[in-house]
Amino acid sequence: MSHPHTPSKKFRKTLLGGGALVVLAALNAPAAFSFAEETYHAYKIAQPGYKRQYGSWALLDVPSQYRTNAIHAALLHTGKVLIIAGSGNNQKKFDEGSFDTILWNPADNTFKKIPTPEDFFCSGHAQLPDGRLLVAGGTARYEVLDGEVGRAAGRMRVKNENPDRGYTFKKGTRFRSPSGMEYVSKFDVTVPKARRQVKVGYGKGGRVLPWKTRMTAGEARVFVEAVKEGPGSLTTQAAQYEIVGLRGREADNVYGIAQKITTEKQDFQGIKSAYEFDPRAEKYIPVDPMKEARWYPTLVTLDDGKVLAVSGLDDIGAVLTGDNELYDPRTRKWSKGPTRYFPTYPALFLTKGGTLFYSGSNAGYGPALKGRQPGLWDPRTNTFTEVGGLTDADQTETSASLMLPPAQDQRVMLLGGGGVGESSRATARTAIVDLKEDNPAFREGPRLPRGTRYLSSVLLPDDTVFTSGGSSDYRGRGASDILKAQFYDPRTNSFRPAADPTVGRNYHSEALLLPDGRVVTFGSDPLFGDADNTRLGTFEQRVEIYTPPYLQGSGTGDVDRPVLGPGPGEIVRGGRVTFRTPHPGRIVKARLMRPSAVTHTTDVEQRSIELSLSGDRDSVTMEVPEDRTLVPGGWYMLFVTDAHGVPSVAKWLLVK
Incomplete structure (x- = not known):
């Protein structure tokens, strides 16, 4: 998976000059060689041939006043990205009541500050059927560690x-x-x-x-x-x-x-507040609060458009024992949901028939031996059927999970993960479960290059999965960020390398697919800033964008993409949509892709749905599946691709 970048003797001589190389070697041979190595690497990855094979990375120019600690990121149907920090894991900002949300428009690289009424740090979020984003929970109080508690x-x-x-x-x-x-x-x-x-x-x-x-x-x-x-x-x-x-x-x-009032460690505490973010008005709108306070909750959209809020730390700082709630976007009110315990930020995926699949992925808080077993949960009957077969089953914390493309295959993949809490253990295991089987069980997939926690995993329009970043230790401890990326191909069940990112990403990092087919990565909150763990880490505010090989063209940024012309902006589930296109014969696949809402390696929103496709002389027609458990209502990106996997720019389509 690694790419050797050792420069040839001829290139090094040309690069530095024979005399200069001798002088540098006499002064500092290792530094000279390192400089040559880095310069050659920069030269190599800039070549069109390299980009066509591995893709390329570029840092986004973010003006200083808009840089923030990205804790949450969600793509809106306006094409803009909502970046939520809240207090951003910064006690001083929390004490000041200074909470941040930034709205970024990738189309023209403009930014806007959004007034943020609550501390949405470590909240949950879900896409609503009308395109609003539900944001619920957040931080009421920061933790106080053992030995630092001054008041019982x-x-x-x-x-x-x-x-x-x-x-x-x-x-x-x-x-x-x-x-x-x-x-x-x-x-x-x-x-x-x-x-x-x-x-x-x-x-x-x-x-x-x-x-x-x-x-x-x-x-x-x-x-x-x-x-x-x-x-x-x-x-x-x-x-x-x-x-x-x-x-x-x-x-x-x-x-x-x-019962007792002590000076033991005091955990983070959640809030009950809930808001809808309106992408048109570009503001938060308060709705009825939840019955329970939640910090680190998962919000998952159900087939009827309601949203289920699961788990989290309550207003005392204890993991909720199973008190889940349902949000109805029509009434903007909450009601009691099915009772079941999960660790915080559990990865729950809506499957055909309306059941939820719990992959075992989670983000931390909770006992090591409770609520970690993967399984199928029917929220209507509140029954849970365990799914076995997972190796390294004690290392699902901070793992990535996603429903593989297309969603019709009903296969869920789990990637990497680590031990509970501040464990230094990390696994390279991947595993895949086929939920169409009578007795589904995980089967081991190809291994990652090394044990990885906090891996970002993003579905692409060509039916591959792009994975990047992560670290091999808790919160990047020991300078363990992994500057690697790769593609997983479900058709061959194998990985192939991608260009290496330049920015490390571990805890509190996010990645999502943009409507133009690129992938953007945010955040990272390392515990330490050096390999010896002697210097506190600083939050990574740089934003990096990956351009996949399918958009490289000649390597200069121009690429011959399929084009979708005028067409409808909405469709009834089970209906057909027709778009004009100059070359209908070139289009071989069509996918509806639900926009991400991601935090803490948890993105239960993203899914890629295959559409049946037909064409005539100057248009293509696509049919949307009727099953609402496969296609929950809401806004989707419609991509078409050619035989080489080159995607169009997405059209936004509202499925009702």
């Missing part, structure tokens, strides 16, 4: 035994223990009123006994922190806490209960 903190359950009214307690409400220690709430909390349950009893002969009333207290949870610093506020004993400011009967009815 923990979960307070607030109880309300009053059946006549509920209560809302603002952030800063104080709770006092029996010993007089005080703790302050870090968020608003709303406690519902108590519920009356009336029961009737029967005596001998069916005689009705007096009515009995049972009261169930209303309850809500909130994160509290000790008013005073130090270990004196730590408690491991369950206790009842009075709410400072309540008097008389209210104080009797409403109170707090905590």
Whole structure:
């Protein structure tokens, strides 16, 4: 997979000059050789023949005022890319309430800052049927590591035994223990009123006994922190806490209960907020919040257009135990979803029939032995059927997953991954499961060049998969970024090399397909900035774009592409669309490609759907499958390709 770039003696002599080479060698032979090596490599990768075989990379010129810590990236049906940072894993920006979103237009390389109302850092997102992007969850509080916790903190359950009214307690409400220690709430909390349950009893002969009333207290949870610093506020004993400011009967009815309040590590905490981003108005629009706070959730679009929000850390910093929710874009409200536990950012793919396939890929938080088993989950019946056969099954965290093209084949591929948490383990394993089989199981695919976490994987219009970047250790530790890229071809079940990227990408990196057929890569959040792990890393704000071989033409950027002329902008599922084209006989394939919404190596939106194709003298006609579990409603890029895999520029098509 590696490309040797050793320059010939003749070339090195021409490059440096015989005398100059001798002088440099006397001064610093290794530096001279390195310079020659790098110069030759730069020369080689600039050659048209090299580009036609391997493609090429170029850095995007991003003005300084628009550079940001890209945590999320989504392609909109306007052709623009929404880059969401929120606080961007920057505690200072979080404390300042400074949250970023950048809108980039690849067509003319222009940028726009979007007012960002919440910290969408580590939120979830999904494409809605009308083309809006649902963004839900994010950050309420940054983590505090072991040894750095100055104030004891923990979960307070607030109880309300009053059946006549509920209560809302603002952030800063104080709770006092029996010993007089005080703790302050870090968020608003709303406690519902108590519920009356009336029961009737029967005596001998069916005689009705007096009515009995049972009261169930209303309850809500909130994160509290000790008013005073130090270990004196730590408690491991369950206790009842009075709410400072309540008097008389209210104080009797409403109170707090905590099992323990400690100085242990405090994890990130999620928010309940949800917004739709409107690509036309180019702004966030608030919708009803979720019932549960979520940080690191997956949002997956279902066949009926609703969106299922799964997993995440709650407002206390604990992994949700299975409380999933459904968003209805027609009402812009949430309702209770099927209950099932998953680790955070689980990779869930809509399959034919409406079931969801969980590949096992996830982004971290959660026990090592819980919720990691791949399987088919039917959200309607809430049944789960395990899928086996996966090697290195304990290394699915930070792995990549995607539905291979075309989606009709119903094959899902998992690539790379690592051990749970800050493990240094990484696997080169790839595996593929055919979900059309009666008893589907993973089968091992071709191996990656080396063990890889955080691998970016992007579907291309020619039915190949482009993969790039990643690192062989947790968050690029030990300068372990992998400056390699390759294509996976589902037809031959093999990899072939692509040009090497120049920017390393690990944690908090993204890649997606653009409407012109190129691939753009963002982000990277290395833990350290050197091989010895002595210097803190800095967030990678450079943006790099890959131009595949199919767009290289003569190597100068000009390429003879198939052309789609005028045609409709929308279609009913199961219908046909016709586009004018000057050379219909040249077009051999047509694909509907759903735009990406990607974060933390998780992109459950992208899929490539094969369209039946016919042509006449000056047009081509394509038929969209009728199955809504194969083609969820929404905007798609329509690509056509020739016999050499050269794609057209995409047309945007709304499937209803």
